[in-house]
Amino acid sequence: MRPLVDIRDLDFAYSDTPVLKKIALTVDQGSTMGLIGPNGGGKTTLVKLLTGRLQPTRGQILIDGLAPLNAVRRGDRIGYLPQNPRVETNFPLSVRQAIVLGLAGKTGMLRRYAKADLAYVDSLIERIGIAAIADEPIGSLSGGQLQRALIARALAPKPRLLIMDEPTTGIDARGQQAFIEFINALKKELDLTVIFVSHDLRAVTSMSDRIACLNVTLHYHDVPQHLPADLVYRMFACDLEAAGIKSSAGPLTGPFVPLMAKN
Amino acid sequence: MLNQLLTPSLLTAATLAIACAVLSVFVVLRRWSFIGEGISHSTLGGAGTAWMLGLMFPAIEQSRLPYVAILVIAFSFATAMVIGMITRRQRVHPDAAIGIFLVSSLAWGFLAQAIYFHQRRATPAGWDTFLFGDIEHLDRHFAVAVAVLSAAVVTTVCLLGKEMIYCAFDADMAETSGVRAGAIHYLLLALLAIVIVVGVQVAGSVLIPAMLILPGTVALQLSKKLRDVFILSVGVGLLGALGGLLCHRQWNYVPVGPAIVLTLFVIFLATWTTRRIV
Secondary structure (H helix, E strand, O other): OOEEEEEEEEEEEEOOEEEEEEEEEEEEOOOEEEEEOOOOOOHHHHHHHHOOOOOOOEEEEEEOOEOHHHHHHHOOOEEEEOOOOOOOOOOOOEHHHHHHHHHHHHHOOOOOOOHHHHHHHHHHHHHHOOHHHOOOEHHHOOHHHHHHHHHHHHHOOOOOEEEEEOOOOOOOHHHHHHHHHHHHHHHHHHOOEEEEEOOOHHHHHHHOOEEEEEEOEEEEEEOHHHOOHHHHHHHHHHHHHHOOOOOOOOOOOOOOOOHHHHO | OHHHHOOHHHHHHHHHHHHHHHHHHHHHHOOOHHHHHHHHHHHHHHHHHHHHHHHHOHHHHHOOOOHHHHHHHHHHHHHHHHHHHHHHHOOOOHHHHHHHHHHHHHHHHHHHHHHHHHHHOOOOOOHHHHHHOOHHHOOHHHHHHHHHHHHHHHHHHHHOHHHHHHHHHHHHHHHHOOOOHHHHHHHHHHHHHHHHHHHHHHHHHHHHHHHHHHHHHHHHHHOOOHHHHHHHHHHHHHHHHHHHHHHHHHOOOOOHHHHHHHHHHHHHHHHHHHHHHO
């Protein structure tokens, strides 16, 4: 299968502080890749690089054969669901109008939206189950409704790649399950490739074909079933200890040895 | 008959009010009220620089060159672009940076006026106009130029409406959807600089920001529908401008700028109170 996303030998640093080192991974067309890692491990930076908001210090990213900035500017390659989306409560846009804005890049400046694109947005609104609230003000939606509306906006230009940054944060276990089923169904129907960024391991493993563990370097890139338990503990040790949780294996001791080096 | 009714002051106030009202929706939605203040006060900094140049090089002052207008325009656009860079990159907190520009421009304008007065024993040309506006002494050519500029501003907003709305709604997402959010950001600031430079003649640098804040604020209180918000904003802007002119015609000692702003404020107060009662 041809990779839709191809990251080669990628480094990124803020001034002299390295954030990502020697990242090499691919995401096959039509697959879902879960990107996990501890806070500060570089997940959000990688998303910014994938969406063209940062430029690599070294290496290359290709999305459908294009550099991220070119892919973004085409308007129909990447759909993006941001982390903790917030909307002004009094913003004068209906849900439908907010979703249609997702077509702005694809349509281009000084042009009207194509009728076929607007018809597709209407079908998407039906499919995503928000037709009843399509004419309501976008600022009046609940968290779950807003998330669905923003997914619809991301999918409005029929992107080939959907990137979701921590989409299950703040959602309870039942809501998470419903969200995962919803995304899986959409993925099949729209032939999407999905990158799912989270530090919620359960959510990631239950919907990803492959998992990438990121903590400055790439520590694992394979199917979820082979994910070593000790890697998970090591990757999230800082977060767990900060939350006052200890592993049954006892506190983490000794130097951190990257698993890739072990393998 | 139409020629008599359509005086330069009426044409200027009405067309400027429409352009300000359209931009006002973006100013309020993007929380740019303070940016409007920063750009409008920079006009005084530009005028101050012109007065100083006039003192240093009297030949400029005696020439027919509109050097004050040129420097005011240059200062306003430069300030708009610098504020644009600061607000977009956020290396310095935008509020603090705009505040620094605002007070520095005012201070420089006041200092230049004081030095000019000390040297020439006369206030520099346009001093009162920069502070409070002077709509009554505008000629027909200026009024037509304002109408053309206002039409250009409104046309630009109509042509790039979807991009401007998307950037006001969520600039980061707009960029990720392929919109040139940076270009839209600077374009909107340039449009603001245009109406502010022109508006200084109508309401003065101190009061022109009100024409960029109040119409949009009132409209957003009254509706959550995009088209209605723009129509209401233009209606409120026109009502304020025409109400202010009418007050000035009725009571000649009432200056136009404060009359326009206070009419807008009364409309704001009325809608705000009504919304809380109903």
